[in-house]
Amino acid sequence: MIVGIPKEVKKDEHRVGMRPVGAEVLVRDGHTVLVQAGAGHGAGFEDEQFVAAGATIVTDAAQVWGKADLVVKVKEPQPQEVKLIRDGQAVFTYFHFAADKDLTIGCLERKCVSCAYETLTDDRGYLPLLTPMSEVAGKLSVQEGAKYLEKPFGGKGVLLGGVPGVEPGHVLIIGGGVVGTCAAQMAAGLGAQVVILDVNLDRLRRLDEFMPANVITMYSDPEAIRVRLAWADLIIGAVLVPGAKAPRLIRREDLKFIHPGSVIVDVAIDQGGCVETARVTTHSDPVYTVDGVVHYCVGNMPGAVARSSTLALTNATLPWAVKLARYGPHRLAQMDHHFANAINTDRGRLTNQAVAEAHDLEFAGAVA
Ligand SMILES: NC(=O)c1ccc[n+]([C@@H]2O[C@H](COP(=O)([O-])OP(=O)(O)OC[C@H]3O[C@@H](n4cnc5c(N)ncnc54)[C@H](O)[C@@H]3O)[C@@H](O)[C@H]2O)c1
Incomplete structure (x- = not known):
């Protein structure tokens, strides 16, 4: 699978969705990792470190979104990013759809598989990526x-x-x-x-x-x-x-x-x-x-301490990103119901009931 790491574009956001060791683990697993130039800079990770980990640096966001099967990031896709999302592409990030109807509709129209950090669950009923x-x-x-x-x-x-x-x-x-x-x-x-x-x-x-x-x-x-x-x-x-x-x-x-x-x-x-x-x-x-x-x-208080926050976030997200790259979102959802809970939109279908109710949109049923 091709895994893409874009540079965050939201104002005051300096975190990055993956650090070099994450790229190393994915590359070892046989995947290709594309990192947008400068993506890790705000969190203290330079392009050379990603290259040493086996990743490929690309110059702009369009190349990441245009080639990746799976995009791993931090903040909800911004309007300029939504335009770049491709049909069937898996996007693993915070979405907070219930607070943003335009983003919800945008992701439905772009037909991506939105895998939201904030709704992934664990056996104790917690939200381990929050x-x-x-x-x-x-x-x-x-x-x-x-x-x-x-x-x-x-x-x-x-x-x-x-x-x-x-x-x-x-x-x-x-x-x-x-x-x-x-x-x-x-x-x-x-x-x-x-x-x-x-x-x-x-x-x-x-x-x-x-x-x-x-x-x-x-x-x-x-x-x-x-x-x-x-x-x-x-x-x-x-x-x-x-x-x-x-x-x-x-x-x-x-x-x-x-x-x-x-x-x-x-x-x-x-x-x-x-x-x-x-x-x-x-x-x-x-x-x-x-x-x-x-x-x-x-x-978004964690953005102020981008390095510590990136380390804390990616400690929690990397194991999931590895499984997501290995199995793809649908097979992983079948294997693990906690991951199924993370899928909020699935190729044009709204699969999270709370988001559907928040925006008065049709709920297509959860991903099983
Ligand atoms: N601003 C930011 O950058 C940022 C970052 C992370 C979390 N948050 C927010 O911080 C808040 C707390 O998150 P959390 O992870 O600690 O949640 P949590 O569920 O772990 O804890 C919330 C606590 O609030 C208690 N509570 C509910 N009603 C109460 C009341 N009337 N009086 C006193 N306590 C009450 C609950 O019993 C619970 O123990 C959330 O709103 C979360 O979204 C904000």
Whole structure:
């Protein structure tokens, strides 16, 4: 099979869908790997490394899309990429179709086999190709929050770790899933006082078992949130209600409880945000202030740490890319129902029910 790795074209996106070792594994397996020149540069992987791994460098995206049987990338295909997709071509990437009707229709019209990272499942009911990016976003939320708490960045000038004789900063994390757990570990490691709120008591029990002493867990309700808003220097929104928009847990009028110069990092912004005053921002213009409270609401946080994110993502995706190249999408879907769940469109048929319902389009049945 010919496997193609294009350079990402979405704004502020520096990750790449495969690193040189991935190309090496595929080439050893008898495949041809075409990499667009400069595709790995933003993540610290140069063309020479791909060549040493046995890949072939091509100059432009049209050559990758024009020749590859399987395209492996990171972000959803952008309009200029959709035009290049070929009939029957397998595309393995994040699509997030439910949020983009034009992309859904584009992929149906181009008749590709859309294999979406975000709907591939595992035996525990998790989404294993989403988890690494939540881990990155969770850890990064504290790093960014700590930065914007600094006075020159608009914050109140609090050092999260404190120093001897000075109380550490207070971090409130709403949602104790993957993002919340990683955020808590990072904040606790810095020495901050951390509170995690969640509505899932089993999750809180589990967190209590392994979190250090400077992390406490509490049940999430409007009163607990209100009380802790006045306490917190850094507030991290990390909730998820699967298949739904994020619940609005901090309303506009709640900002009066938060001290000026405190920072909100609403990681859940990609699901609409759990803070009423949150709106999507970008890496080039990440923050704004409402009632003195700094808001950081970047929708693709992992893009900021492109190298770590590429390593984390490709650790999870490479084993699947190898199987996909070996068997092709349809045979792999027959062999493994978790992979079948990843196929959202199949040569003009819409095969993901949630996407069909989101856009009021005909559901053609799942790929078996
Ligand atoms: N901005 C980014 O770049 C970025 C990157 C990765 C993930 N995310 C987003 O981060 C969010 C969290 O992702 P995750 O992987 O940690 O999800 P997860 O499912 O692992 O965890 C979500 C947690 O939220 C809890 N929750 C639900 N309703 C709640 C409420 N009312 N109060 C408190 N807790 C509540 C759930 O019980 C669960 O434990 C998602 O919206 C995800 O899309 C954003």
